[in-house]
Amino acid sequence: MAGGKEPIEVKFRLFDGTDIGPSKYDPATTVSALKDFILARWPQDKEITPKTVNDLKLINGGKILENNRTLAESRVTIGEVPGGVITMHVVVRPPQVDKNREKQLGNSPKQNRCGCTIL
Numbered sequence: 001m002a003g004g005k006e007p008i009e010v011k012f013r014l015f016d017g018t019d020i021g022p023s024k025y026d027p028a029t030t031v032s033a034l035k036d037f038i039l040a041r042w043p044q045d046k047e048i049t050p051k052t053v054n055d056l057k058l059i060n061g062g063k064i065l066e067n068n069r070t071l072a073e074s075r076v077t078i079g080e081v082p083g084g085v086i087t088m089h090v091v092v093r094p095p096q097v098d099k100n101r102e103k104q105l106g107n108s109p110k111q112n113r114c115g116c117t118i119l
Helices: 031-040 099-107
Strands: 008-013 018-023 056-060 085-090
Touching: 008 031, 018 031, 031 056
Parallel strands: 008 085
Antiparallel strands: 008 018, 056 085
């Protein structure tokens, strides 16, 4: 590996408790590259599926990792066991609302969906 540094073993915990990995990565690997890895190996049977790396957030040690940072820069070493596997949590960002669709819905007449009666 580059710079003589040991590879870092990481697994990714999805929102439902399933894991992707563990796999070993060079410490110079960017968070964006890790997200690409996750997208390529995302389980097909999940209802929620990210489309791009921007739909994913990686959390390690309670901190959201930035795409342009490397794995070595993003490590939280407190409580880490040497040679152990690091678990990063994966959060899928909800799909963005299309602005044009939102305007169309805003211009349409409101429909009452509640039939409540207050006595």
